Amino acid sequence: MGNRLDALVVGAGVVGVTAALALQQRGLKVMVVDQQSVAQGCSFGNAGVIAPGAFPHGAYYRVADLPAALLKVNSPAALDWASAPNLLTWGAKYARAARPDIVRHGTNLLHHMCRDALRSYELLLGADLPPINRRGYLAVHLAHSELKAATRLNAIRSSHGLAVRMLSGSDLIEVEPAVARVAAGATFLAESAHVTDPQAFVASLADVFMQRGGLLQCDRVEGLENKGNQGMIVRGVRENYVPRTVILATGSRANHLLADCAHHIPLAAERGYHLELNVEPGFITRPTALPSLGVVLTPSQRGARIAGISHFGLPGFRPRPRLLTCALERVRKLLPVLQARPGFEVWSGERAATPDSLPIVEQVPSNPSIFVSTGHGHAGFTLAAVTATVLADLVTNRSSSYSQQLSSNRSGLNKAH
Numbered sequence: 001m002g003n004r005l006d007a008l009v010v011g012a013g014v015v016g017v018t019a020a021l022a023l024q025q026r027g028l029k030v031m032v033v034d035q036q037s038v039a040q041g042c043s044f045g046n047a048g049v050i051a052p053g054a055f056p057h058g059a060y061y062r063v064a065d066l067p068a069a070l071l072k073v074n075s076p077a078a079l080d081w082a083s084a085p086n087l088l089t090w091g092a093k094y095a096r097a098a099r100p101d102i103v104r105h106g107t108n109l110l111h112h113m114c115r116d117a118l119r120s121y122e123l124l125l126g127a128d129l130p131p132i133n134r135r136g137y138l139a140v141h142l143a144h145s146e147l148k149a150a151t152r153l154n155a156i157r158s159s160h161g162l163a164v165r166m167l168s169g170s171d172l173i174e175v176e177p178a179v180a181r182v183a184a185g186a187t188f189l190a191e192s193a194h195v196t197d198p199q200a201f202v203a204s205l206a207d208v209f210m211q212r213g214g215l216l217q218c219d220r221v222e223g224l225e226n227k228g229n230q231g232m233i234v235r236g237v238r239e240n241y242v243p244r245t246v247i248l249a250t251g252s253r254a255n256h257l258l259a260d261c262a263h264h265i266p267l268a269a270e271r272g273y274h275l276e277l278n279v280e281p282g283f284i285t286r287p288t289a290l291p292s293l294g295v296v297l298t299p300s301q302r303g304a305r306i307a308g309i310s311h312f313g314l315p316g317f318r319p320r321p322r323l324l325t326c327a328l329e330r331v332r333k334l335l336p337v338l339q340a341r342p343g344f345e346v347w348s349g350e351r352a353a354t355p356d357s358l359p360i361v362e363q364v365p366s367n368p369s370i371f372v373s374t375g376h377g378h379a380g381f382t383l384a385a386v387t388a389t390v391l392a393d394l395v396t397n398r399s400s401s402y403s404q405q406l407s408s409n410r411s412g413l414n415k416a417h
């Protein structure tokens, strides 16, 4: 390649495309390659929420609660049992990361990063930022017994400076009338934002990247080869690449290529699902979660989607669409008007899940020209522009307050600390 690339980003999900924009903003010549087109992995079908705060899994699921959560027939959490033997190490790390002090640290860090989310998108895109709806987020609590847990989480949100309101009765009817009838109360987060078509949003970002001179190519990367002084060869099915740096933004598949540099990070695949609902646009006007049922009703281009479920396994494990159709049946007991939109099937995508629910953004210790950005779990659409900046800081040798906290040798993931 005559004009050598400064950076090759592998993966054109929201994490890879924003990373490419951030590197380009630092003056680097960047190419993105993906085995599919833009945002066809997990970034295709998320709920589109850009959240002002987030909690690690450990804040919801104590280790003692896990067997019941994974075994209960009606649970929104499930395990792929064929994957279970290979998830033991991950599970042990989860048990450690669920310690109260580590959950507290993760909660603080996630809230800090989420607070920068919208601003980070604005800084990356400027006037090219596609439309984002700023209508808040509603979590509907179905029973009075849920209100106590919600009040505890809301106190933590408030301590992080978030505007939190508990709604009931006529307030709720005004905010989201379609669900008001079934609610014992609701949490309203006014600073939350959303997009109705996450895939189209990421595709617009990729267009901006190309208009600014970036290169985008369809290719599947099969291996990384360190050639010493000659640099790094990235072996694609269509072509080989010799960039100065490689950024792996391959979501749940990150370890596949990291194996070539003898590096491994603790990742499980946490499959989530969505289905288009047969309702008119405007049925709901903001993402509306039903936390006890593990799903979010979120506005889509056609009307609304139901999205959610936490189904854990090894990357590439078999989907179980019934997990979502059963969740829809449970929702329909409360809101019978909700039905699957004819002609649509259940979609699923693998979130890259770390044991402590924090992303991993790091330089590979054994090979300083390789970087990885993954592990965004439930918050990748929210955090992509934030971690893109952290990544660009690492690649361009700028100091970043987040870099140690997002490396895979952080204390939350390792016994030694």
Ligand SMILES: Cc1cc2nc3c(=O)[nH]c(=O)nc-3n(C[C@H](O)[C@H](O)[C@H](O)COP(=O)(O)OP(=O)(O)OC[C@H]3O[C@@H](n4cnc5c(N)ncnc54)[C@H](O)[C@@H]3O)c2cc1C
Binding pocket: 010, 011, 012, 013, 014, 015, 016, 033, 034, 035, 036, 037, 038, 039, 040, 041, 042, 043, 044, 045, 046, 047, 048, 049, 050, 051, 219, 220, 221, 222, 249, 250, 251, 252, 253, 271, 272, 273, 274, 307, 308, 309, 348, 349, 350, 351, 352, 373, 374, 375, 376, 377, 378, 379, 380, 381, 382, 383
């Ligand atoms: C149901 C559901 C709802 C969600 N809702 C939200 C939400 O509301 N808000 C939020 O913030 N987050 C949400 N998330 C999480 C969010 O979608 C993810 O965190 C995010 O999409 C991860 O992006 P990514 O770029 O890391 O991964 P991906 O989008 O999976 O991208 C990885 C890309 O790498 C490519 N790739 C992999 N291996 C190779 C290879 N060898 N060669 C070339 N290309 C390769 C894949 O083709 C893929 O395009 C949700 C997730 C789900 C499943």
